[in-house]
Amino acid sequence: DSGVTQTPKHLITATGQRVTLRCSPRSGDLSVYWYQQSLDQGLQFLIQYYNGEERAKGNILERFSAQQFPDLHSELNLSSLELGDSALYFCASSVGNTENIQYFGAGTRLSVL
Amino acid sequence: SQQGEEDPQALSIQEGENATMNCSYKTSINNLQWYRQNSGRGLVHLILIRSNEREKHSGRLRVTLDTSKKSSSLLITASRAADTASYFCATEARSNDYKLSFGAGTTVTVRA
Numbered sequence: 001d002s003g004v005t006q007t008p009k010h011l012i013t014a015t016g017q018r019v020t021l022r023c024s025p026r027s028g029d030l031s032v033y034w035y036q037q038s039l040d041q042g043l044q045f046l047i048q049y050y051n052g053e054e055r056a057k058g059n060i061l062e063r064f065s066a067q068q069f070p071d072l073h074s075e076l077n078l079s080s081l082e083l084g085d086s087a088l089y090f091c092a093s094s095v096g097n098t099e100n101i102q103y104f105g106a107g108t109r110l111s112v113l
Numbered sequence: 114s115q116q117g118e119e120d121p122q123a124l125s126i127q128e129g130e131n132a133t134m135n136c137s138y139k140t141s142i143n144n145l146q147w148y149r150q151n152s153g154r155g156l157v158h159l160i161l162i163r164s165n166e167r168e169k170h171s172g173r174l175r176v177t178l179d180t181s182k183k184s185s186s187l188l189i190t191a192s193r194a195a196d197t198a199s200y201f202c203a204t205e206a207r208s209n210d211y212k213l214s215f216g217a218g219t220t221v222t223v224r225a
Contacts, residue, residue: 002155033212043156043201043215056212090155099144099163100205100213104155 003027006091006105014113018079021108025072025093031055032074033094033102034066038087049074050096081112117145117202117216125222132189134219136202137182143205145178146213147187150199159187159200164207192223 003026013019025032034046036059045058049068060066063081068074078085088109092102120135136145144163148156162169162178162185169176175188189196199220203213 002157004155035215042217045212045214048212058212088153092156099161101146101158101161102156102213103158104148106155107153109153 002103002105004091004093004103004105006089006108008108009106010109010111012111012113013081015081015083017081017112018077019081019110021076021078021089021091021110023074023076023091023093023105025074025091026103029093029095029103030072031094031096031100032068032072033092034060034074034076035090035092036087037090037107041087043090046076078110083112086110086112117204117214119200119202119216119219121219122217123220123222125224126192127224128192128194130192132192132196132221132223134187134200134221136185136187136216138185138202138204138214138216139183140204141207142180143207145176145185146203146205147174147176147185148201148203148215150201150218152198156201189221192221194223194225197221197223 005024030051036044046060048056066076088107090107092104117138146161147159150156173190199218201218203215
């Protein structure tokens with residue numbers, strides 16, 4: 001068990017809908033990262049938050065947004081969903097220092113029908 | 114785009130054999146890490162090697178880093194069925210913001 005909790009485990013929704021994925025980092029970790037993993041794109045970095053502030057942005061679509069709350073949990077919001085958004089979404093956390101070992105949650109499997 | 118590229122894409126070996134996979138990357142790095150992913154699960158950190166290190170061991174894992182060639186290798190010795198997984202290299206670029214760039218992974222199958 002990595003100590004990173006992601007909910008829900010599975011999500012099935014329809015095109016055009018909006019969903020929220022939730023992540024609780026390991027105790028003491030200040031950084032949270034979101035990744036999207038699909039068969040054809042591999043593991044894509046979406047966004048990083050550190051202690052409530054956005055720190056780095058990757059290949060995140062404008063339809064997606066995230067935030068980190070004062071208790072350090074994070075949410076990833078996906079809106080106007082398309083079939084191509086179906087993927088595994090992972091959250092990872094780290095202490096946030098230079099040796100950036102990341103601890104991954106079990107992921108949320110999103111299916112857009 | 115991905116910084117690291119693993120080679121081979123897939124590897125099938127017999128239990129007890131060694132498995133070697135390689136990773137190449139493009140930019141200067143602070144460190145390089147290897148992660149394992151069992152099917153459909155989250156990634157698990159295996160080992161980190163700093164840019165000023167050339168070799169590192171952890172149990173049955175041996176990692177090498179050649180910064181002049183911008184490449185790394187991961188060797189798993191005496192493989193077991195439980196080593197069946199995908200293995201990813203991840204680089205923390207020197208320019209950075211602490212994010213990791215992951216390669217596409219090597220899928221290793223260990224046959225009993």
